[in-house]
Every structure is written in structure tokens, then in C-alpha cells.
Amino acid sequence: MPIRVSNVTSQILFNPAEIFQTVNDPITFTEEPFARKLRVSNTTFQVLQLQDGQFSFATNTLALTDTVLFLNDAGSRQAIFDTLALTDEANAPQHPFITDVLAFTQVGRPSIWNIDLLQDIFLHDHVGTCSGAPWSAISITDTLEFVDVAGQAWPVTVTDPITFSDLVETSTAPDGGGHFIDFAQSVSAGLGYELTSELVFTHVIQSFSDFLRSATDANVVEHAMTYYIDSGCNRKQYARFVGEGTAEGLNEQRLVFDASFVLESISDGTVLILRSPETDDGDRLGFNRINRESRGGELNVFSDPNWAEVNTLLFTVTALPGGKGNCPDTIESLLTFMQDNLGKEIYLHDWTGTSWRGVITVPDEAATEDADGWWTVSFEFEGIASEGGVPQSSLSITQTMTMNADWNRSLSDTLVIEDTAHAGGSIYLSLADTLSIADTITGTQEITVLHDNHGSGATSVTLDGQSPDTGSGTWRAHTNYLDDGTMAANTNAGAYYAFTPVDGTVYELTFSAANVVTYSSGENCIFGFFEGIAANNSIVGSTADGTFDPTAAKAVHLMRETGVSTRNNAYRRGADSDGTADTVAWTDVTLNASPDAVLDLRITLDTTGGAGNWTAQWEAKGVISPTYTEVGPATALLSENIGAVGWSNDSSATKSSLDQIRLTELRPV
Amino acid sequence: MSFIIQAPYPGLKTTLLLPSPNRGNNEQLRASIQTLRAIDGTLYTYVKPKRGRRAFRWEFLTAKDKALEVKEFVSKYNGGLVKTVDHEDVLRIGYITINPLETRGEGRAGGWGKIQEAVSFTIEFEERV
Numbered sequence: 001m002p003i004r005v006s007n008v009t010s011q012i013l014f015n016p017a018e019i020f021q022t023v024n025d026p027i028t029f030t031e032e033p034f035a036r037k038l039r040v041s042n043t044t045f046q047v048l049q050l051q052d053g054q055f056s057f058a059t060n061t062l063a064l065t066d067t068v069l070f071l072n073d074a075g076s077r078q079a080i081f082d083t084l085a086l087t088d089e090a091n092a093p094q095h096p097f098i099t100d101v102l103a104f105t106q107v108g109r110p111s112i113w114n115i116d117l118l119q120d121i122f123l124h125d126h127v128g129t130c131s132g133a134p135w136s137a138i139s140i141t142d143t144l145e146f147v148d149v150a151g152q153a154w155p156v157t158v159t160d161p162i163t164f165s166d167l168v169e170t171s172t173a174p175d176g177g178g179h180f181i182d183f184a185q186s187v188s189a190g191l192g193y194e195l196t197s198e199l200v201f202t203h204v205i206q207s208f209s210d211f212l213r214s215a216t217d218a219n220v221v222e223h224a225m226t227y228y229i230d231s232g233c234n235r236k237q238y239a240r241f242v243g244e245g246t247a248e249g250l251n252e253q254r255l256v257f258d259a260s261f262v263l264e265s266i267s268d269g270t271v272l273i274l275r276s277p278e279t280d281d282g283d284r285l286g287f288n289r290i291n292r293e294s295r296g297g298e299l300n301v302f303s304d305p306n307w308a309e310v311n312t313l314l315f316t317v318t319a320l321p322g323g324k325g326n327c328p329d330t331i332e333s334l335l336t337f338m339q340d341n342l343g344k345e346i347y348l349h350d351w352t353g354t355s356w357r358g359v360i361t362v363p364d365e366a367a368t369e370d371a372d373g374w375w376t377v378s379f380e381f382e383g384i385a386s387e388g389g390v391p392q393s394s395l396s397i398t399q400t401m402t403m404n405a406d407w408n409r410s411l412s413d414t415l416v417i418e419d420t421a422h423a424g425g426s427i428y429l430s431l432a433d434t435l436s437i438a439d440t441i442t443g444t445q446e447i448t449v450l451h452d453n454h455g456s457g458a459t460s461v462t463l464d465g466q467s468p469d470t471g472s473g474t475w476r477a478h479t480n481y482l483d484d485g486t487m488a489a490n491t492n493a494g495a496y497y498a499f500t501p502v503d504g505t506v507y508e509l510t511f512s513a514a515n516v517v518t519y520s521s522g523e524n525c526i527f528g529f530f531e532g533i534a535a536n537n538s539i540v541g542s543t544a545d546g547t548f549d550p551t552a553a554k555a556v557h558l559m560r561e562t563g564v565s566t567r568n569n570a571y572r573r574g575a576d577s578d579g580t581a582d583t584v585a586w587t588d589v590t591l592n593a594s595p596d597a598v599l600d601l602r603i604t605l606d607t608t609g610g611a612g613n614w615t616a617q618w619e620a621k622g623v624i625s626p627t628y629t630e631v632g633p634a635t636a637l638l639s640e641n642i643g644a645v646g647w648s649n650d651s652s653a654t655k656s657s658l659d660q661i662r663l664t665e666l667r668p669v
Numbered sequence: 670m671s672f673i674i675q676a677p678y679p680g681l682k683t684t685l686l687l688p689s690p691n692r693g694n695n696e697q698l699r700a701s702i703q704t705l706r707a708i709d710g711t712l713y714t715y716v717k718p719k720r721g722r723r724a725f726r727w728e729f730l731t732a733k734d735k736a737l738e739v740k741e742f743v744s745k746y747n748g749g750l751v752k753t754v755d756h757e758d759v760l761r762i763g764y765i766t767i768n769p770l771e772t773r774g775e776g777r778a779g780g781w782g783k784i785q786e787a788v789s790f791t792i793e794f795e796e797r798v
Contacts, residue, residue, distance in 0.1 A: 279774040279775070279776045280776075282774070284772075285743065285769055287744065287747055289768060293719070297717065297720040298720065298797070298798070299719075303748020304748070352784050
């Protein structure tokens with residue numbers, strides 16, 4: 001027989017404007033309740049409704065207050081317990097469905113008559129100010145916790161969010177003010193032995209399972225899945241393959257924008273900035289493939305991934321100024337650029353931020369002046385794309401700790417970046433963990449073109465007394481050395497440019513298209529760093545060719561005749577007064593066996609180690625090769641007494657030529 | 670309806686999603702015949718049935734970003750079998766046969782991808798029968 005025990009108190013008030021009453025209606029069971037079908041209700045209603053359309057203020061308060069107040073005599077150590085617990089618990093092991101909600105809800109609905117709406121829900125945990133004394137310390141513990149736990153023995157689905165949301169909605173832009181969620185933790189102490197402040201954001205996902213539902217073997221089974229929502233917008237928007245699993249997706253494309261359309265010469269560094277081309281540009285990907293039909297008509301296709309692909313770009317640029325009025329002569333600059341770089345690799349930086357390295361394959365396309373002073377030109381470019389740069393990328397993690405007190409006992413400032421991925425259990429789909437720390441050193445770079453026969457060089461002008469194409473100074477050379485990089489007649493002399501390295505810098509000295517034109521058996525053409533300049537530019541013989549002072553070689557390349565295995569190309573270090581102290585054959589077999597080829601030479605002089613620790617590295621490459629090959633490892637110099645750069649020949653029967661000498665300085669800052 | 674190309678077949682790794690192709694897509698038999706008429710007027714035909722194989726040609730208009738993805742896809746899988754599901758939900762297995770793959774700029778297109786340019790390109794495909 002069911003027994004019902006109800007204790008209900010209801011108080012409903014209407015008008016006048018403000019009425020406050022207290023309802024006190026406790027119910028207490030001190031005995032064990034009845035065994036079965038017992039319903040116990042203890043409900044207290046206090047409903048205060050104020051109904052007056054025009055009154056100014058309305059108050060509706062529901063307060064749950066728990067207060068304990070004891071007054072103790074001095075020295076009393078009686079403990080005080082003051083606990084307010086709001087507990088909502090549902091426990092029914094045999095029941096399949098449980099709904100158990102504990103909600104704090106406060107709703108205010110303003111109408112057009114309201115002037116102000118102030119509505120707050122506070123969870124405050126506050127420990128009041130306590131005045132202790134150094135000989136009688138007070139221990140204070142103050143904890144405010146939000147704990148959200150969800151768990152079940154064999155869950156089908158477990159969702160357990162903790163959400164802190166702060167939302168402001170307004171139909172118009174707010175006038176001042178703001179909208180913030182602040183997670184702030186502050187510890188302050190005027191006098192303290194230790195000061196510790198720790199703010200931790202922790203997000204943990206753990207998965208444990210003993211029941212295997214699937215097995216994965218990455219060496220055998222690969223799977224990728226993609227998502228796509230078919231809609232009118234998505235058909236127009238770029239939706240890149242989004243993969244999941246062990247299969248290989250497509251490479252990330254280069255998506256950097258707002259870049260200029262730039263042609264950059266690799267050989268001389270000339271930069272030409274054009275307006276972006278017309279939108280009918282073409283991008284043609286050609287590749288090799290074998291198509292075969294069997295006798296029965298079956299189509300078989302094969303393509304080796306290592307076979308070369310050809311990527312061709314087609315551009316049309318309009319409205320290039322032709323130099324009339326105050327306009328620059330861009331069309332002339334473009335034609336000159338293409339002429340100077342005929343058949344040479346250049347960099348093409350397109351308007352999407354992609355950088356291409358390749359060759360303009362149709363330089364003879366006619367440029368048309370289709371308006372007075374304005375030109376249109378088309379050209380084709382064949383090359384490969386490289387990754388573009390990513391501008392305006394900034395990540396800053398800053399932790400600062402300051403202490404302003406009279407008695408500092410400890411100060412600790414630690415910044416920890418931890419990245420951990422852990423998979424426990426037997427089932428997991430994917431696990432990715434990336435921690436990147438990038439550190440970039442910037443520096444100042446200065447490029448000096450000491451000699452360039454594509455510039456002012458002329459066959460009828462001697463190099464002696466000429467100034468470099470950029471930079472200051474004067475060449476000191478034997479009269480047989482000409483300004484176009486060739487030699488009028490064979491001579492064992494040299495051409496030098498005064499240059500003194502300093503500590504803390506990396507220098508790159510390059511000789512483009514260095515060539516041994518004629519040679520004498522056993523003799524050398526020499527390119528690199530020397531001790532100094534001869535007082536008399538007409539001196540010949542070993543005092544001028546880098547063997548002895550004053551022009552003794554310090555770090556040089558030697559190019560020599562072909563067909564003599566023991567006399568192939570080499571690199572050399574010179575001592576204080578002996579420019580031939582240490583000569584070693586190039587370490588690269590292919591380049592070493594091509595002494596009469598036209599090569600680009602480079603010597604990197606590193607003085608960042610300070611005096612006594614200067615090193616030189618020797619490199620070479622074919623003129624059409626994009627990258628240098630080391631032919632002599634970085635080695636400490638035998639003498640750091642360097643006062644000149646240049647090239648020379650140590651035989652009257654040996655003759656050399658070159659296109660350009662460039663000196664690059666890089667100073668890290 | 671989107672247009673789906675997946676490769677390599679059958680161990681699919683990569684999925685390419687394209688919009689429906691432009692109107693004007695075409696489909697042709699690869700079969701051919703040679704005729705020879707004898708002196709007595711008899712017509713002889715030499716037939717290459719090519720197993721009834723068909724070739725398809727679709728032209729797409731997409732954002733430039735998507736065209737870059739297509740280019741990467743063709744570069745990676747130009748020598749292997751691919752699976753296509755066309756705009757009419759027809760599944761085919763075969764080869765992408767176009768060479769070279771050429772994308773053509775079609776003008777500016779606000780809101781189309783990040784580069785905001787429209788690009789057209791043609792895919793030629795031949796069934797494997």
C-alpha cells in the first residue's frame with residue numbers, strides 16, 4: 001500500500017508594488033522511511049509576482065543563505081564548520097535511463113519599459129582579509145573548482161564538455177565597452193618567502209579499450225577518406241582533398257597572395273618588376289607516357305614517376321610603359337632583361353606568390369605598341385615551381401615575471417613548452433603531434449660586383465685602373481688583362497682588386513664562367529684570395545702570379561689542362577710568403593676530371609670564428625647547373641694575411657677568361 | 670552533383686572532387702574501320718573494334734586553387750588507372766589520357782578560392798575494357 005507524505009507550502013502574492021515575506025517550512029525525517037512505494041515531497045514555493053505596467057523598479061529575489069557565526073574568546077581553538085552544499089544525485093543501477101539535471105538559471109527579459117537591465121550570476125569564492133603575525137602564521141586554503149566527470153563501464157558514446165561561454169549579442173555595434181572572457185590568476189604578497197603562481201590549462205583525452213574491433217596494418221592496408229558537402233557554394237569554393245588515415249594525400253599547394261610579378265636574373269641579380277599578366281595565362285603540364293594497345297585492343301598505359309615533366313607558363317602582359325612622358329621604359333627593360341638572360345635560368349615570382357626557376361623559351365615574341373607609349377608582350381617560360389615565402393607570420397609566446405618587494409627570497413621564471421602525444425589501448429584511428437620551433441637569424445648582406453663583362457666591359461679597354469661595376473676601388477692588373485674578362489696575349493701575371501676581410505663575416509667570392517683558354521703543361525690559372533697588390537702593375541712572373549709575395553695566394557682555385565690525371569683542377573692554401581704551400585685535387589671526381597670545361601667557381605671565406613680561426617670552402621659547378629658542389633671542404637687557412645681578390649696565370653703559355661666576379665658579404669646581426 | 674576522380678585504382682589513396690563539367694562534354698567510340706573496295710565492287714572492311722572502348726572529354730571551370738590540385742593529381746597518377754564517378758553518377762575505370770594538361774585563365778572570380786581567379790581545363794579519359 002503506497003504511503004505519501006507531502007509537505008507543501010505555497011504563497012502567491014499579487015500587488016502591491018513590493019512585498020517581501022519569508023516562508024519557513026522545514027520538514028525532517030529522523031526515522032528510517034517506509035520500505036516500499038514511499039514518496040516523500042518537500043516543496044516550498046515562494047512566488048512573488050508584481051504586476052504594474054508603469055512602476056519603475058521591480059525586485060524578485062530568491063536567496064539561499066547559509067551563515068554560521070560564532071564568537072570565540074581569545075585563544076579558543078574551536079573549529080568552525082560552515083558548509084553549504086547543493087547536491088543533485090541520481091543513482092539507479094538497474095534503470096536504463098537516468099536524467100539528472102542541476103541547473104542554475106537566471107533569466108531576465110527586458111521590455112521596452114525597462115531603462116536598465118542588470119543581471120549577473122556570480123560564483124564567488126572569497127577568503128576575507130586576515131591579519132596574522134610572523135610568529136603565528138595562518139594557513140589559508142581557498143579552492144573554487146569546476147569539476148565535470150562522465151564515465152561508464154562500457155560506453156557507447158561518452159560526451160563530457162565543460163563550456164565557459166560568454167556571449168554578447170546586439171543589433172548594432174557596441175559603443176565602447178567590450179566583450180571578454182578572462183582567465184586570470186593573480187597572486188600577490190607584500191612579504192613572502194615563496195611566491196608561486198601557476199595557471200594550467202589542461203585538456204586530456206584518454207581512451208582505453210580491451211575489445212579489438214578492427215586491426216590495422218599500415219604496410220598492407222591503406223585508407224583515405226574525404227569529406228565534401230555538395231552545395232552551390234562549395235562547387236565554387238576551393239575544397240582541397242582532406243584525408244584521414246595512412247594513405248598519402250596530395251601535396252600542399254602554394255597559396256601565398258598579393259605578390260608582385262617579378263623576373264629575377266640568377267646570373268647578375270637584376271630584378272624586373274612587371275604588372276601582373278592578363279588573366280588568360282596558361283599553365284601547361286607535359287609528361288612522358290607510353291600508350292600501347294595489345295593485339296586484342298586492350299589499352300595499356302605506363303609512366304615512370306622519375307621521367308621528366310615539363311611545365312610551361314604562358315603570359316601576356318599589357319600596358320607596359322614605353323618611356324614616354326614621365327613613364328619608365330619598362331618594355332625596354334624587359335627586352336634587355338630577356339637578351340641578357342638568353343638561355344639562362346632565371347627566377348620568376350608570379351602574382352600568386354609562387355617562385356619558378358627556369359628559362360624564357362620564346363624570347364623573340366614581338367612586343368606590340370597597341371597604344372601610344374603602351375606595349376603588349378607575350379612570352380613563354382619553362383621551369384619548375386619552388387615553395388614561396390610566407391610573409392606576415394608571427395607567433396609570440398611571452399612569459400614575464402617581476403617581483404617588487406624588499407625581502408626577496410626566491411624568484412623563479414620558467415617557460416615550458418611541452419608537446420606530448422600518447423595513444424593507449426588497442427584502437428586508435430590517427431595520432432598526430434607536431435611541435436615546431438623556428439628560429440631565424442637575419443643579417444645584412446652587401447653584394448659587390450667587382451667585374452662584369454656584360455656591363456661596361458670592352459675588348460679594347462685594359463682592366464688596369466677600371467672601377468668595379470658596384471662598389472669603390474680600382475683594379476690593378478697587367479696590361480694584357482682586358483675589361484671584358486679576356487686576355488689580349490698570354491702572360492704569367494695577374495689582375496687584383498684590393499680587399500681586406502674583417503672578423504665576424506661570411507664572404508662568398510664567385511667567378512662566373514671561368515675558362516682556361518690555352519694552357520701550358522703543368523701550369524695553372526688561379527682564382528681567389530691573395531695577399532696584396534703589386535706596386536708595379538706590369539710585373540710578371542712568380543711575384544705576380546700568386547706564388548710569392550706580395551701577391552702570394554691564400555685561398556684559391558686552380559684550373560689546369562685536360563688529359564693529365566695528375567694535373568687536374570685543385571684548390572690551394574697559401575702560407576705567409578709561399579702561395580703554393582698546400583695544393584689538393586678537387587674532391588669531386590666529375591668536376592676534377594673536367595679541367596677545360598667552363599665552370600663557375602666559388603670560395604666561401606668564413607671569419608666568424610675570429611682571428612686565427614678563418615676557414616675557406618671551395619665549390620664549383622657547371623654554368624647551367626643550379627647548385628654548387630663542394631670540391632674542397634671548409635679548412636682553416638694557413639695565413640689570414642689577405643689584402644686582395646683576383647685571378648692570375650703562372651705561365652706565359654696559359655690564358656684564361658671569365659664573365660663576372662662577385663663578392664658577397666653576409667654579416668649576421 | 671560533384672565529379673569524383675580517385676587514384677590509384679584499386680588501392681585508392683587520393684580523391685579529387687570537381688564540380689560538374691561544362692556543357693559540351695563528349696563521348697566517342699575508339700573503334701575504327703578501314704574500307705577497301707574490290708574491282709568487282711565488293712566492299713571489304715577491316716575492323717578495329719578496340720573492345721568497344723570509349724573515350725570521354727570533360728571541360729571544367731574551377732577556382733585556380735582547384736586547378737593546381739588537379740595538376741598535382743595528373744602529375745602523380747598520369748601513368749596509372751583511375752576511377753571516375755561522373756556528374757551522372759556513372760562509374761568508370763580507365764586512364765587520364767590528356768597530355769599536356771593545360772589550364773587556361775578565364776578571368777577574375779570574386780569568392781572563388783583564395784586566388785580568386787577562374788581557370789578552365791579539359792580532362793580526357795579513356796576506359797579500360
